[in-house]
Amino acid sequence: MPSPSRSRGRPAALVLAALLLVVPAAAADDAAEYDLAARTILCDCGCHPQSVHDCACARAAEMRDEIRARIEQGQSGEQVIASYVAEHGEAIRITPVARGFNLVAWLGPLAGLLAAAGALVLVVRRWVRTPHGARPAAGGPAPPLAPDDGAYRERLRREVEELR
């Protein structure tokens, strides 16, 4: 996956890149396959839900070695993941695959956001079109005043406050 990088023009980074170029391509492939598996498989230490790659515990180190060994035996990252899923079930993936019922988790929030925003726009527009209460038309007579009305006084106070 291409990702933007920091571009600072660093000699050290160039040296490192030059060194990397002489590393056999197969090793680079292995590293990518290992990375895919280690970032997808859950560390089963029971600490935070972290991938084998991220978790800092001793169990994660053991699992990293296991994954590395399987990659060195010729398995692809996907094959390693599939074998872990076969052994431990779907819960060994750090994140559920985006299909079937899991789409509720993946797309539910986004759908909710769009639906709620749309609904809010409609509601606000309806509110705007149907003014609240007996608001007099411009230039029309004002409604009769009811000085003892608590709600009226409260509204008056608030509006005066607003003008301060």
Next chain:
Amino acid sequence: MLRDLTNAIGHWALFLGLLGAAWSVVAALLGARIHGRGLQRSAERAVLATSGLIAVATGCLVAGFLADDFRLDYVYHYSSTSQPLPYKIGALWGGQAGSLLLWVLILSVMACVMVGTNQRKNRALMPWATAVVGATITFFLVLLNFIEPPFLTSVARPDGVGLNPQLKNYWMMIHPPCLYLGYVGFTIPFAFGISALVTRRTGDIWFRTTRRWTVFAWFFLGTGVLLGAYWAYIELGWGGYWAWDPVENASLMPWLTGTAFLHSVMIQERKGMLKVWNALLVILTFSLSIFGTFLTRSGIISSVHSFATSDIGPAFGVFLALVFFGSLVLLVSRLDNLRSEHRLESVLSRESSFLFNNLILVGMAATVLLLTTFPMFSELATGRKVTMGPPIFNLVNIPWALLLLALVGIGPLIAWRKASRENLLRSFVAPGLVAVWVLLLLLILDARAYLASAGALLGALARLDVYTAFQQFKTFYPAITFALGAFVLATVAIEFWRGVRVRVANYSESVMLALGRLVWRNKRRYGGYIVHVGVVLVFFGVAASGAYQIEAVRELAPGEPLIVDDYLLRYDGYRLVAEDDYFGAEATLSVHDGASGERLGTVLTEQRYHPNLMFPELRETFQHVKALGEAGSPQYAEGVAGLYRLVTLLERQAGREVKTPSTEVGIHSSLSPLAASRFAEDVYVMPLAIDPATGRANFRVFVNPMVNFLWLGGLVFVLGAHLAVLPDARERRRLDAAMALEERSVAVA
């Protein structure tokens, strides 16, 4: 003998406290029913007495820790003779019973302040508010008396198990009390909200009276969340700070709804609108505070924070159901009293922008809730267990976060009621141009990568490949974050500049004086803006450190170098240590500029093992090595190496429980503005393993760009929140006017 007495006093204080709290509820309810001032006074005195008794019980448990009274089960599990004094005190909240005790202690102190500050006001709201707070205290005391008692004793034991090593960190000592201050603080606004609904006094008094409580709770919850993140960063050693653990999420959700509440009450204050929504938000926020504890203690969702699945889960479930559904029924029954006094006049208005801000904040909380509880739904619906790790939380929350950031900029500048074309142009053209400029600059700087991502994103959308689409969109997240952050900073700068310009013109003040007075005389408003700046800095820190983190893992012998990004690290050496309650190896690495070789600093990082002192042989050897004197002597080093060998031997017989490993991360932070390209960047070093004989070590090194913006943003947030709650003459005048009106209406009634 004395210890027996102390434990008995603690035990009975909790029981008498329960009776006192229960009476406070009964007396307050009777007082509310028959308008009996005497009964209400009795309820308030019961609250004070209960608080005193809870303080006595807490003191007795702390005394147990200080005296190493390992007959107390709780002390045995969370302390040991070698535990340093601060951690003996902090162990009070290391387990479940102590956490509950601390929670109810804080609540009772707040109840006293509530009673004390409302002696001459809010007399119509106080009976029900007292009853709600009293009922919450009663619930916690029922747990402490019958389900999770802290004063259970057993046979005498020579030593205790001790606190989990990862919790032995000063930030961890502060983090839980901070969170509890937040969770518990929301009880008071909730109590007044319920009281307002019951008594049908649904004006703005209840939230004006509790505004400081709300900001207080929101501030401590936010600070607690940040401190937890900081602790995870410096202690857990995985290079990040937020793992989306259920308990972390449980602290974030009420903070999000609390933030929504803080904003939406402004609409009710000014316009008399959103009354139902505000009541709902305070109910949601308090319920979510309780929900987190229920979620993890009930065992329905596993969490690293759950001390153990325990019997308090069902009790919390019942309490939560009563609080939430009871409050909702009450709210529905009062809809007639909650009619808006105004309607919106335009979609383009500050009121609308606040509505959208609320939508985003509550939507984020709902998203976090859905994802946290999704394993339960998945198992119910499909019979399959799934894991919700950090990637899905990060990916799914990005759209919400970006929209929220945009609204942080729009909300404060858009006009109330109806934004005119001039208002929109005047307020948003300049910040909009700044945002577009920043976005284009960032996209152009890495155009090739962004174009590739855009292509991959379109391809994923065409294939309906949801995961890849989210992944590719994430690529754009930092650039959009920086652009929107620049937009917000520009809007805040414009607000400050306009205010200063007016003061300079009207009062002929100097710019600095005008700035100071502007902020001082509008603390709530400008405190809010400063909080917004803090939020932007936090977004910058999260975006940059997440997207541009660089990692290396390498095994080094002492003296060997390692190049990571544009740093050169040299492993200078190691030494073996045995201190406090651990032994291990401490590695020293010098950090240099990769290009010039200039030495930038030194980092110390440790791998520690906390021996299980229940093994007599291990305990004696450990004490012997500690007594050998200063680290560095050959005899001492040989002693520590002997400890390593002994632990390995014992592990073959007894398994992993012989020792508990922990690490101390080494961090070199670049905080000098002179090193602009590295400003706020961390070199983060953690040993995966150190061989005690040769010193060969496997290091995991991260370079985390701009990560210190996160903590810097936290400090700005603290500054802004403090400013917003300082006494303000204008606020006081408004509250007094509202109170006078309320008192007159109470007198008439």
